[in-house]
Amino acid sequence: MKKLMTIVAFAVLAFTFAMASATAEETAKVFKFYCSQCHGLEGKGDGPNVTKDFPVSPRNFTNAKEMDKLSDADLKNVIMDGGPAVSKSPMMPPWGKTLTDADVDGLVKHLRTLCKCKGKQG
Numbered sequence: 001m002k003k004l005m006t007i008v009a010f011a012v013l014a015f016t017f018a019m020a021s022a023t024a025e026e027t028a029k030v031f032k033f034y035c036s037q038c039h040g041l042e043g044k045g046d047g048p049n050v051t052k053d054f055p056v057s058p059r060n061f062t063n064a065k066e067m068d069k070l071s072d073a074d075l076k077n078v079i080m081d082g083g084p085a086v087s088k089s090p091m092m093p094p095w096g097k098t099l100t101d102a103d104v105d106g107l108v109k110h111l112r113t114l115c116k117c118k119g120k121q122g
């Protein structure tokens, strides 16, 4: 019986952990579904939505120089609340009501792997 309890406890723990942080695989799916049409599958800002008359270019996430100017908190902020929240274009939609906190944290990590940069600290 004790052994069973231990197994159950571990299962609950593992489940809680999985809920709290999105896996890289899940994040890749979220990115592909919600972001790639503008930012491109590889995050180069060249998604199929971006036509000639698109008023602003979606950020190229592989541009380390630009991405280094933003902290992780800045990235999270613009993803949650959209372009206008950070005085950028409304062409960048807010995702706070669509995605979970864990999804957004996962996306921030994903963007850091694309730019291969750490971003502004603090």
Ligand code: HEC
Pocket (backbone or CB within 6 Å): 031, 034, 035, 036, 037, 038, 039, 049, 056, 057, 058, 059, 066, 070, 075, 078, 079, 083, 087, 088, 089, 090, 091, 092, 093, 095, 107
């Ligand atoms: C409808 C097109 C569109 C979609 C979909 C979209 N974006 Fe954007 N995004 C933009 C545009 C356009 C900008 C640039 C806004 C500007 O520079 O004024 C932008 C800017 C950003 C920035 C800010 C970069 C900076 O330099 O401040 C981040 C971060 C970002 N997008 C992340 C995401 C993520 C993550 C997703 C998916 C959840 C996503 N975007 C989906 C169009 C889009």
